[in-house]
Amino acid sequence: AHLDRIAAVEGAVHAFLHVASDSALAEAADIDRRRAAGEQLHPLAGVPIAIKDVIVTKGMPTTSGSKILEGWVPPYDATVMTKLRAAGLVSLGKTNMDEFAMGSSTEHSAYGPTHNPWDLERIPGGSGGGSAAAVAAFEAPFALGSDTGGSIRQPAHVTGTVGLKPTYGGVSRYGAIALASSLDQIGPVSRTVLDSALLHDVIGGHDPRDSTSLTDVWPSFAEAVRNADVAGLRIGVIKELQGDGFQPGVMERFREALALLEGAGAIITEVELPSVEHAIAAYYLIMPAEASSNLAKFDSVRFGLRVNPKGGGTVEDVMSATREQGFGAETKRRIILGTYALSAGYYDAYYGSAQKVRTLVQRDFAAAFANADVLVSPTAPTTAFKLGEKTGDPLSMYLNDIATIPANLAGIPGISVPAGLAAEDGLPVGIQFLAPAREDARLYGVAAALE
Numbered sequence: 001a002h003l004d005r006i007a008a009v010e011g012a013v014h015a016f017l018h019v020a021s022d023s024a025l026a027e028a029a030d031i032d033r034r035r036a037a038g039e040q041l042h043p044l045a046g047v048p049i050a051i052k053d054v055i056v057t058k059g060m061p062t063t064s065g066s067k068i069l070e071g072w073v074p075p076y077d078a079t080v081m082t083k084l085r086a087a088g089l090v091s092l093g094k095t096n097m098d099e100f101a102m103g104s105s106t107e108h109s110a111y112g113p114t115h116n117p118w119d120l121e122r123i124p125g126g127s128g129g130g131s132a133a134a135v136a137a138f139e140a141p142f143a144l145g146s147d148t149g150g151s152i153r154q155p156a157h158v159t160g161t162v163g164l165k166p167t168y169g170g171v172s173r174y175g176a177i178a179l180a181s182s183l184d185q186i187g188p189v190s191r192t193v194l195d196s197a198l199l200h201d202v203i204g205g206h207d208p209r210d211s212t213s214l215t216d217v218w219p220s221f222a223e224a225v226r227n228a229d230v231a232g233l234r235i236g237v238i239k240e241l242q243g244d245g246f247q248p249g250v251m252e253r254f255r256e257a258l259a260l261l262e263g264a265g266a267i268i269t270e271v272e273l274p275s276v277e278h279a280i281a282a283y284y285l286i287m288p289a290e291a292s293s294n295l296a297k298f299d300s301v302r303f304g305l306r307v308n309p310k311g312g313g314t315v316e317d318v319m320s321a322t323r324e325q326g327f328g329a330e331t332k333r334r335i336i337l338g339t340y341a342l343s344a345g346y347y348d349a350y351y352g353s354a355q356k357v358r359t360l361v362q363r364d365f366a367a368a369f370a371n372a373d374v375l376v377s378p379t380a381p382t383t384a385f386k387l388g389e390k391t392g393d394p395l396s397m398y399l400n401d402i403a404t405i406p407a408n409l410a411g412i413p414g415i416s417v418p419a420g421l422a423a424e425d426g427l428p429v430g431i432q433f434l435a436p437a438r439e440d441a442r443l444y445g446v447a448a449a450l451e
């Protein structure tokens, strides 16, 4: 049924870079056989899922939205894929994304943009616009995304879906093509909070192959959804993430959600995160710095594209011709920003200062969580903007991440849940909850109560 739906709407939505019809049908048939034979299977066995193309999939092309990886079929699976396969989930294919997960609109994909199913002229968010659009358009019941500065939560916000960035270290990054290793996390995208929790229960947990993986034993997130109760829960409204720049219709839905939570017994307070105003600047130094280092491995030798300059040339000539042709404009912009921020003489002024801001953001969160159990804000300042509206202005694109970036800098979990439609444009609005590190279960509880 999902493959039929994909065939019907993909021409308009373009959520997928690769649809794995044959292997999906074979995997589904295998699950049917095993179930008929009386085998005890995971409750999600046979349920289809879409995979963001930043995740390495054995036997399925993996490009991370870039021409430099066109045609690469990985010989191994990311840990999250191994876990999905073990539980019997059926992979429908790979979803579109901004090249190397750099962007907030999926327009930086080397394979053309994805369209928001709510309004095809608008962006589906980014970088994981393909995963969110696939779920919103009923092409897949749920999907995997990755979130470095909001790429799960902001697409969820603009497509009326649920998206959760786990605590840093909660889900293995092994086999996730790295953008910024200290910020990246894989997480679920779904239509309901319970679906997210069920999927998170499958993909989470310790992985010895990821050196930053936490060794915690995690509670069942599905249980947290079933036991949802906000009575007495202290919810801190983030003072800095409202007002100027936040669309009136977004704020209206936000305040309405707070009233609902208050009605259900939550205690609404206000908290301040004074360093948040510097978070975007710090993020756009740390992220490009790490990305410039991570992307150095695309050297024309080990993976994907190789461009031989006319008339031959040295190894260096081949590398630069390949990177010149293989990387898009945004990727090059960030590599240049990142190498500059890391270069001798500028390191302290840029990268060093950004790391100090990161510490301040972490301290702000620690102080806020002394007075609140969870924090809350709109997930992004506006509803889905028009395709093309911000492509010529990278800074205005970056500003869209104001509410999501702080959680990545602090390593804490965050969820975006649908909060209705904005009155002025009829487009989806998301509300974001943040919890202290390791308290992902708390987010599922409050999100489920609101749903």
Ligand code: GLN
Pocket: 101, 102, 103, 104, 126, 127, 146, 147, 148, 149, 150, 151, 152, 179, 287, 401
């Ligand atoms: N929009 C942010 C960026 O461009 C976030 C990307 C992400 O989370 N992968 O860096």
